Amino acid sequence: MATKVAPKQFHEKLVKANESTTDRWDVIVSYTKDKLQPLLDRDWSQAIGETTVSITHSTGHKQYDRTTTYTITLASPHFEFDTKEIDGGSLSRAKITWGFTGTAHVKLNSGEDKGTEQLTAEDGLTLTVKTPINAIEDGDASNDEKTSHDMIEFTDGVRSSYKVILQFKSTEDTLWEVNYTKKSDTAEELQDVADDIGAELNNQDKIKGFKFTLGEVNNTPNPNDFVLTPKKFCFGVFKDIFCIFIHVEGGDGTGSVGTPQFKLLHEEGIAPMPDGYDASIILSRNLIRDKYLIPQIADKCKDILRTEDPIVAQDATLGPSIGLKFQDSRVWEGHKYTAGPTDEDGYISVDWDKHPLVLTLFDDPSTLHPQYKWEWNDAEVTLTYFVYNAKLGRVGQDITIKGKISQNASSVATLSGDNLKFHIAFSSNNQPDASFKDVGPVGLSGSVKFKTFDVSLLDINFFRTQNVLAPGQRFISAKETMCPCDFFIFGSMEDAKK
Numbered sequence: 001m002a003t004k005v006a007p008k009q010f011h012e013k014l015v016k017a018n019e020s021t022t023d024r025w026d027v028i029v030s031y032t033k034d035k036l037q038p039l040l041d042r043d044w045s046q047a048i049g050e051t052t053v054s055i056t057h058s059t060g061h062k063q064y065d066r067t068t069t070y071t072i073t074l075a076s077p078h079f080e081f082d083t084k085e086i087d088g089g090s091l092s093r094a095k096i097t098w099g100f101t102g103t104a105h106v107k108l109n110s111g112e113d114k115g116t117e118q119l120t121a122e123d124g125l126t127l128t129v130k131t132p133i134n135a136i137e138d139g140d141a142s143n144d145e146k147t148s149h150d151m152i153e154f155t156d157g158v159r160s161s162y163k164v165i166l167q168f169k170s171t172e173d174t175l176w177e178v179n180y181t182k183k184s185d186t187a188e189e190l191q192d193v194a195d196d197i198g199a200e201l202n203n204q205d206k207i208k209g210f211k212f213t214l215g216e217v218n219n220t221p222n223p224n225d226f227v228l229t230p231k232k233f234c235f236g237v238f239k240d241i242f243c244i245f246i247h248v249e250g251g252d253g254t255g256s257v258g259t260p261q262f263k264l265l266h267e268e269g270i271a272p273m274p275d276g277y278d279a280s281i282i283l284s285r286n287l288i289r290d291k292y293l294i295p296q297i298a299d300k301c302k303d304i305l306r307t308e309d310p311i312v313a314q315d316a317t318l319g320p321s322i323g324l325k326f327q328d329s330r331v332w333e334g335h336k337y338t339a340g341p342t343d344e345d346g347y348i349s350v351d352w353d354k355h356p357l358v359l360t361l362f363d364d365p366s367t368l369h370p371q372y373k374w375e376w377n378d379a380e381v382t383l384t385y386f387v388y389n390a391k392l393g394r395v396g397q398d399i400t401i402k403g404k405i406s407q408n409a410s411s412v413a414t415l416s417g418d419n420l421k422f423h424i425a426f427s428s429n430n431q432p433d434a435s436f437k438d439v440g441p442v443g444l445s446g447s448v449k450f451k452t453f454d455v456s457l458l459d460i461n462f463f464r465t466q467n468v469l470a471p472g473q474r475f476i477s478a479k480e481t482m483c484p485c486d487f488f489i490f491g492s493m494e495d496a497k498k
Helices: 007-017 036-047 185-191 194-203 263-268 285-300 463-469
Strands: 027-032 051-060 064-086 089-108 113-119 126-132 134-137 161-166 175-179 212-218 230-238 241-248 279-283 311-313 321-324 332-336 347-350 357-363 370-375 379-389 393-403 413-416 419-426 435-439 444-448 453-456 476-482 487-493
Touching: 007 263, 007 476, 036 064, 036 212, 051 194, 064 126, 064 185, 064 230, 089 230, 126 194, 175 185, 175 194, 212 230, 212 241, 279 476, 285 311, 285 321, 285 357, 285 419, 285 453, 332 347, 347 444, 379 435, 379 444, 393 435, 413 476
Parallel strands: none
Antiparallel strands: 027 241, 027 279, 051 064, 064 089, 089 113, 089 126, 126 175, 134 161, 161 212, 230 241, 279 487, 311 321, 321 357, 332 444, 347 379, 357 370, 379 393, 413 419, 419 453, 435 444, 476 487
8 A cells, every 4th residue: 555644754755856756747636545435335336236146157077067056145345446467567457346145056967956055244255356447538439448558648629528437347357256264165166156257247237337437537628727638648556546647738748658657656655645635636846837837927027027038947946946037127226326427327237047036936844835935146236337537438337246135935825616826926025135335436326126026827727637536526625735846736535426
């Protein structure tokens, strides 16, 4: 089983890993199997209820000398995840186990009736099926079943939906087994008829048509929200965690080569959600930074940013981080205090490639809540001014100082229903300490001042992602967020059909 650790330890492990956890995908949605069991119990009881199977099995040595009729009644199913190693990786399966009781009636071929043996709960008999988890496109007449070994792509311009399901249809990769805790001849013989029991179950219309939906993935866009529309996806089982890996429209996260994985789960067996939560939605650092923050802030600040590479990604920072590069003239407030032989008030210059204004998302170390901060430390600012020389005429003079912004932090995101609301501001309290006073013969003074702004970015409607792994409805109730590297949303799975 995957290990859940306390939120603080989870955070520490993510920071120590020192890289994005999404394996180059835009989004990972994950949840444990814990809350699926009551849903399966409910759906099974409503759609199928008590199930009885009767099969006949002949045994003997040189020739069949007796026939046993097994009549068994299945208890409610128990759900687990399972994998099967195949060429090129593993196949994700569901493991369903039923306890059963019943009778075994034996009749010899000579006609002698040997009577009926009771199969009781004390025998510890169970029927298990390990069956591939499939994704099936709604409305696909061919009923083409995709597995965890497939990459599932949406066709551009075509709205469609895939349901991720488990069913009991026998395939090449389906395995039926009978197990027991109390050894007996009958129990051992029942192991030989596991496939026959499975075949008989699948002959029953109510079993044949039963599909337990683990999730639904659709590419219907919502123009009012930040785009999280799936373009392609794959899914997989890792220990007792089910994960879906998504490349979204406009994103760069097309995945790495090989089986996708959540980094900590693969390397340390750590679940993609801390203790106290059943599910997580992970938005990759690059998606938040490159496709969410940069375009929107660039648009909001376009009148003060320079035209070439106005905002760049800060790859050396673990969390989402960007650097803003300004027009020198738009961040300088200078003036002269006394009259004198000067032609102008001077101007400043900053090497913005070396000293951008940096915005970084990070977690408060005490609360682990996502915050943002502005940084502009040891930034060299050069003031050029001019004086009049009787011999040389107008002469330029330079003076350089180092500017800095004091430590600051503000809350960056709040949960509101199905939305993640981002708010970022640069206020007067964030202005840098980068000023000149009484420079030159005319007492030139001034300071670097960035334009203040207050930006509410587009909501990220993560219902688009939590609905990915839900039976066609809201399934994950978001509770908490974290941003040590990627942006995490943690929640609990809730049954909206109650």
